[in-house]
Amino acid sequence: AQTVTQSQPEMSVQEAETVTLSCTYDTSESNYYLFWYKQPPSRQMILVIRQEAYKQQNATENRFSVNFQKAAKSFSLKISDSQLGDTAMYFCAFLFGAGSYQLTFGKGTKLSVIP
Amino acid sequence: EAQVTQNPRYLITVTGKKLTVTCSQNMNHEYMSWYRQDPGLGLRQIYYSMNVEVTDKGDVPEGYKVSRKEKRNFPLILESPSPNQTSLYFCASSSWTRSNYGYTFGSGTRLTVV
Numbered sequence A: 001a002q003t004v005t006q007s008q009p010e011m012s013v014q015e016a017e018t019v020t021l022s023c024t025y026d027t028s029e030s031n032y033y034l035f036w037y038k039q040p041p042s043r044q045m046i047l048v049i050r051q052e053a054y055k056q057q058n059a060t061e062n063r064f065s066v067n068f069q070k071a072a073k074s075f076s077l078k079i080s081d082s083q084l085g086d087t088a089m090y091f092c093a094f095l096f097g098a099g100s101y102q103l104t105f106g107k108g109t110k111l112s113v114i115p
Numbered sequence B: 001e002a003q004v005t006q007n008p009r010y011l012i013t014v015t016g017k018k019l020t021v022t023c024s025q026n027m028n029h030e031y032m033s034w035y036r037q038d039p040g041l042g043l044r045q046i047y048y049s050m051n052v053e054v055t056d057k058g059d060v061p062e063g064y065k066v067s068r069k070e071k072r073n074f075p076l077i078l079e080s081p082s083p084n085q086t087s088l089y090f091c092a093s094s095s096w097t098r099s100n101y102g103y104t105f106g107s108g109t110r111l112t113v114v
Helices: none
Strands: A004-007 A008-016 A019-021 A022-027 A034-038 A046-052 A064-069 A076-077 A090-094 A103-105 A111-112 B002-007 B008-012 B018-026 B031-038 B041-053 B055-057 B077-078 B089-092 B107-113
Touching: A004 A090, A008 A019, A019 A111, A022 A076, A022 B055, A034 A076, A046 A064, A046 A076, A064 B031, A076 A090, A090 B041, A103 B041, A111 B055, B002 B089, B008 B018, B018 B031, B018 B041, B018 B107
Parallel strands: A008 A111, B008 B107
Antiparallel strands: A004 A022, A019 A076, A034 A046, A034 A090, A064 A076, A090 A103, A090 A111, B002 B018, B018 B077, B031 B041, B031 B089, B041 B055, B089 B107
16 A cells, blocks of 8 residues: 655754654555645645655745655655745645556644744 | 636535535636645546546546536535535646647635534
């Protein structure tokens, strides 16, 4: 079975500091897609960053970057210069296999940015 | 504006009273899906559709029905809602291309069954 694990139910970070959210997964597939979604109190699901498993280079989007360790099956999200607007639930999600369209989500990490 | 539109945003109903949550996308996406979100469980897939008239069960399909008669619409039907279906529901759509892969989500429907 393909599983996604976010081991940190809640985290907090001081404004302007850096925080890393962890995500691990288990799959026997060789090609897959990885995502981080943000869900603020408005509950909208917002795509933060995405990565294809075959790409060696880690994805970066402004203050958000990932550390993708394929051998370790790890996909962590780093948020630099944390801002109050980063307070949200963060979900990692995977699309396992080239022909699959089912997103598998982790259970989420609640991040609080403290002024 | 490219978007997925869900209605209603909030719904309170009584046990056993049939209801429909609508979902519509304006991006001509082939693939659409319904998820439910519960505290501590993340999002779980209920049903999905690969194209018109093609639907299949996700991980938690019991108590739900769907239909895909038109490409843009994918309603979620609860024939006889029960309190354990109280949840936050999301519709999502996707059309996979190498340069633009991912899902667009609706704004969610908060359903309470009493």
